Amino acid sequence: MGKLALAAKITHVPSMYLSELPGPHQGCRQAAIDGHKEIGRRCRELGVDTIVVFDTHWLVNSGYHINSAPHFKGVYTSNELPHFIKNMPYEYSGNPELGSLLAAAATAAGVHTRAHDATTLALEYGTLVPMRFMNPDQQFKVISVSALCTVHNLQDSATLGAAFRQAIEEQYDGTVAIFASGSLSHRFAQNGVSEQFLHRVWSPFLETTDHQVVEMWQRGDWKTFCAMLPEYAEKCHGEGFMHDTAMLLGALGWDQYTGKAEIVTPYFGSSGTGQINAVFPV
Secondary structure (H helix, E strand, C coil): CCEEEEEEEECCCCHHHHCCCCCCCCCCCHHHHHHHHHHHHHHHHHCCCEEEEEEEEEEECCCEEEECCCEEEEEECCCCCCCCCCCEEEEEECCHHHHHHHHHHHHHCCCCEEEECCCCCCCCHHHHHHHHHHCCCCCCEEEEEEEEECCCCHHHHHHHHHHHHHHHHHHCCCEEEEEEECCCCCCCCCCCCHHHHCCCECCHHHHHHHHHHHHHHHHCCHHHHHHHHHHHHHHCCCHHHHHHHHHHHHHHCHHHCCCCCEEEEEEEEECEEEEEEEEECC
């Protein structure tokens, strides 16, 4: 019935919003913004009606959760970095129907998941920043999935991703894109020296490992990457413990996936962390 049309690992660094504003950092993240716009353009070309974001800024301590409210509207300031993202307006439509299908499918697969439609849950900036650049005309409906999972198994997140794809293809009458919204290495620069690391990765170890991972993605070595993902997430401070990446790869076939990643925005450092926009062929 339905179709998963596009999958990607994307950045959501708050300096993308700062990049839009007048000041010393205006334009500093234009490449990342252009990458988001290109991914949004491809979604339009493919007829996508809903974007599902695995958001590593939505922290949960029990279970898996989907924000499938019918409508989102507000003005957002980051409590984490209020000097980067402040008073950012947003408005998008949600998709309660699809959210319910996704939750039911994941639960049936053994990963208990709740969809929240009658809710006051707001969106986090792992969803809001990409949607600002990919979805400025509100063409796409938006669903956000909790991916900062503090006490969860990566394999459960992969199972959830696989169940999501099955639900999309077998039960949903529409076309969907899924995005893992999070970094590669995610060791923020130490307080007091953050300005020096605005465009850098925290350490040579983290940057070198990130580059090796990107090379694995480009050559399609998913068996190696999936096997090393738990240790990579731990030792390289993976954002959200890299549950977003496990969800994405679960939807694509995990270590049986054969696609080769296309780099839309080349790897870059941001406040100590390693970032990229990469499309994973479906």
